[in-house]
Amino acid sequence: MSANFNLPATGEYLQVKKIQRLAYFLFVCLFVMLFTNNLFANNLTDKHVYGLFSENFNGATQNAGTVDDNIVYNVWNGDLYPLPVVNTVSGSDAKEGNNYYSCSVSSASVGWSGFCFTFVTGTGNTVTTRDISAFSTLEFYIRPKTGDVSDIKVGVTDSADRTVKLSSLGINNSSHTWQKCTINLSSLPSVNLTNIKNPFLFNTTFATATFDLDSIVLKRSSIGEFNVTIKNISDNLATSSVTWNASSFRKNWVAAEQYLELSLDILETDNWNVRIYTDNGAVSKDGLVDTASGTKVLQMCWRVSKNLLPNASGDTLVIAYSGSPNYALYDGGKSATDPWYYPWFYITDSAKGDATDYSLLWDSRGYHISVSGDFGGMNNPIYPKVYLGANCANAIGGLTYNANIKVILSYE
Amino acid sequence: MKKILSLLVVLACVVMFGSAVYASTDTVKTINASADFASSGEVYISFNLKNLADDSTATAIAWNPSAVTLNSGTETWKTAQQYAVMVASVTKTTGAIYIYQDNKSNSTDYVATNPRTNQDGTKAFSGLVRKGSGGGESRGYIPLSYTMSATKLPSSYEYNTGASTARYLTDKSDLKSDGSTSNLNVAYTTIANINGFVGGVTGETGTYALTGVTGDTAYMYFGAGFKDVQGGDTYKTEQILVLTFQE
Helix, strand or coil, X not given: CCCCCCCCCHHHHHHHHHHXXXXXXXXXXXXXXXXXXXXXXXXXXXXXXXXXXXXCCCECEECCCCCCCEEEEEEEECCCCCCCEEEEEECCCCCCCXXXXXXXXXXXXXXXXXXXXXXXXXXXXXXXXXXXXXXXEXXXXXXXXXXXXCCCEEEEECCCEEEEEHHHHCCCCCCCCCEEEEEEHHHCCCCCCCCECEEEEEEEECCCEEEEEEEEEEECCCCCCEEXXXXXXXXXXXXXXXXXXXXXXXXXXXXXXXXXXXXXXXXXXXXXXXXXXXXXXXXXXXXXXXXXXXXXXXXXXXXXXXXXXXXXXXXXXXXXXXXXXXXXXXXXXXXXXXXXXXXCEECCXXXXXXXXXXXXXXXXXXXXXXXXXXXXXXXXXXXXXXXXXXXXXCCCECEEEEEEEEEEEEEC | CHHHXXXXXXXXXXXXXXXXXXXXXXXXXXXXXXXXXXXXXXEEEEEEEEECCCCCECCCCCCCHHHCCXXXXXXXXEEEEEEEEEEEEECECCCEEEEEECHHHCCHHHCCXXXXXXCCCCEECCCEEECCCCECCCCCEECEEEEEECCXXXXXXXXXXXXXXXXXXXXXXXXXXXXXXXXXXXXXXXXEECCEEEEEEECCCEEEECCCCCCCEEEEEEEEEXXXXXXXXXXXXXXXXXXXXXX
């Protein structure tokens, strides 16, 4: 019996080194992806609701460069037909968030025109195709304003445009309100959903009309998830609970050391909202409650932001207050006279049994910016952050205070 | 029977579709939040004597002999010429600030070796001790009491023992009626606790908070009950203790 140990030949040895380096590279990539998941997310693969033009749902990003979910929008025309005019408009009359598309098409004796989103890739925005076969419907809102939209066709493009007329989707041209359109993707004639170039388009022939578009999404038939992740403010890593530092003792309003990151991938109806409460079993226990007697309460508050706080825009986690005894809470880095900067809401307990603005984090209008009733739409990546505060001025040494907090997504 | 069955079917449909129309779906995420102040908090007091007449700093508490009727035979409470300004903070649930005496630790001339007997049979070593008496039943003590106020009282203030805020000053060596050691009555000795300054006593052992306090400051006034004092007597205590306590 014998045993041999042979070094590989030089070429084989170099191959082994290459594989090692490749493995190391892949490991580093995996590590980077894990800790920067939002940046490199492939929403088309991950999401059940894929926003093409949405301020509440993650999805495509226009001119996103190297990000996977990169789209551009195009308009085109033929012959003497004018280009459609498509502008983004901000207004409280948006169906979702703050923005919508205002569209105008003009008739001519001949010709055609259109508007579309196109999948692109790379920094040069090279047109590409993607597989959207996991999605079952294309949904959007339209608000007819002038003219006749009935004959405008909407749909997707693979090797050719696969469309249906708006009239077939039940649009009431004389009603100048937001109306929902749902296109069953598999019902589009001859469509190849595995090879889609334009995930949304409309085109017109001999039509004159103005109309608005908003909340354009692709949806799967299965329901996605709503998640809340607790993260440390210090390093943005996930953790298991929300805490206040012991240095908060006897201080007025102090922010917690963690924030809640919300992730929404459910759009079953348009009547949805996300609310926050304490769940401590009594109306009066709307805060942190001492564990010894259950009677001493430190009031709590919350604010929601589309961005991490504090940030370079001057948004802080300093909770300032004015007025007595009903303090108004505002961002200590901002002006006390500007209601926009009253983003902190007193928390209420679920035992109160109501659904006031003081519990509303997020709905189709966007995240709840301020007590004065402002809401804000968001851009990808859409993961609103909820920050919590507590008034520890009357905290008692020797005690621990706890709160159960509920974040609830509701839809009817 | 058929009619009843069809009615039930209709009702079932109403219930089913009715609930479908109004059904609300909730996805609930629960988060635990906590603030642990188990190791936080403090017990602190500054206790500074001032003269009632002019608010100047004082180093001892005294009574004006000319205000006292000698050998009156009736206990008459007189206000001391000094008062205390207290700045206190108790922010720990187990914390408290106490005041009591330890007349057994006085210097030789004023040491209390024998108690007096109170009306309820308890034995007291508290109060001012007559020089060289060692305490005892016969003119050995002048009882002391104190009252607390949220505001500074005028220099003309006259001690009112009828006020519920007045509490006897007790001694750590006081005895129960059966002669056993009496632990200090917390209600009579507590100046401040987690609820703030103590305003007075309710019942045997209960206390209530002093109201109207601004910030962390309150005032203490002292009374002595003169009855059998005679010319040439000197009464004194060297051991009024103000202590902070926390577990």
